[in-house]
Amino acid sequence: MSDTVLRPFAWSDVxxxxxxxxxxxxxxxxxxxxxxxxxxxxxxxxxxLTRLGHPLIIAERAGQVLGYAYASYYRPRAAYRFTCEDSLYLDPNETGKGLGRVLLTELLAQSKAFGFKQMLAVITADTANSIAIHEKFGFERVGYYKAVGYKFDRWHDIVHLQMAL
Ligand SMILES: CC(C)(COP(=O)(O)OP(=O)(O)OC[C@H]1O[C@@H](n2cnc3c(N)ncnc32)[C@H](O)[C@@H]1OP(=O)(O)O)[C@@H](O)C(=O)NCCC(=O)NCCS
Structure with missing residues (x-):
């Protein structure tokens, strides 16, 4: 992890x-x-996302993108402007090694600095590691929505977790 660098998004990351x-x-x-x-x-x-100035972080090692994280408006309507939703995606070869923790730590700091007051994580209910990492950071389960997604021939539930920044 020591050779991993966090830096802002660049167009070459697309x-x-x-x-x-x-x-x-x-x-x-x-x-x-x-x-x-x-x-x-x-x-x-x-x-x-860039136009909005929202936090958008790349994790890189030796020029290779290992994963990314960003926070963006939870909903577009103006009264939601202090509430963000996080997104974290690691290269599938980089999961389970602690990188999620590094990215989420930085994302929380940048989201707070941006001025967001609440962060929501919207997670497919059977994604145990994603729920676990958010709970370890202090996110609380605040919502459960049944059968709101249909993908791969079955219904999926989602969990909402929330943390005040
Ligand atoms: C979700 C994701 C960001 C987590 O990052 P990660 O570095 O892989 O994190 P880990 O899988 O190591 O797990 C994080 C923590 O949850 C724990 N955990 C993992 N699976 C668990 C499970 N089934 N039950 C309980 N705890 C679990 C780990 O032990 C770890 O805790 P620790 O930091 O105290 O050791 C990453 O796996 C990822 O990008 N996944 C695919 C995309 C995704 O699901 N993104 C989230 C959607 S917003």
């Missing part, structure tokens, strides 16, 4: 982010996207 995210779209119900976005769609999404 191919790596696309590759990592497509893996989770194609093979898991961790994200409710069902069509894997291409690099153009990812670039558009990150352009919007």
């Amino acid at each position: 191919p790596a982010i696309t590759r990592i995210y497509r893996h989770y779209v194609d093979h898991t119900a961790i994200t409710f996207d069902t069509e894997a976005p291409d690099e153009t769609a990812i670039a558009e999404k990150y352009a919007a």
Whole structure:
């Protein structure tokens, strides 16, 4: 972990982010996207995040993107502007090694500095490690929604966890 660097997003990260995210779209119900976005769609999404100035962090080792994290508005309507939702995605070869903890620590710090007051994590209910990492950071379970996603021929529940920043 000592050779891992955290840095802001750069446009050259788009191919790596696309590759990592497509893996989770194609093979898991961790994200409710069902069509894997291409690099153009990812670039558009990150352009919007960049314009908003929201925290967008890349974890890198020896020039290789290992994962990324960002916080963005939980909902677009203006009264939600102090409430963010987090997203953390590690290269599948980099999970289970403590990198999620490093990225979430920095994301919480940058989200607080940005001015967000509450962070929500919206997690597919059977994603045990993602729920576990958030609870270890002090997030509280505040909501459970049954059968709100349909992917890979079955219904998925989601959990909402929340932390005041
Ligand atoms: C979720 C994710 C960010 C977590 O990061 P990570 O570095 O892989 O974290 P780990 O799997 O090592 O687990 C984090 C903690 O939960 C614990 N944990 C893992 N699986 C667990 C389980 N089934 N039950 C209880 N605790 C568990 C780990 O022991 C670890 O605790 P520690 O830090 O005290 O050792 C990463 O696995 C990932 O990118 N997953 C795919 C995408 C995803 O699910 N993103 C979240 C959607 S927002």
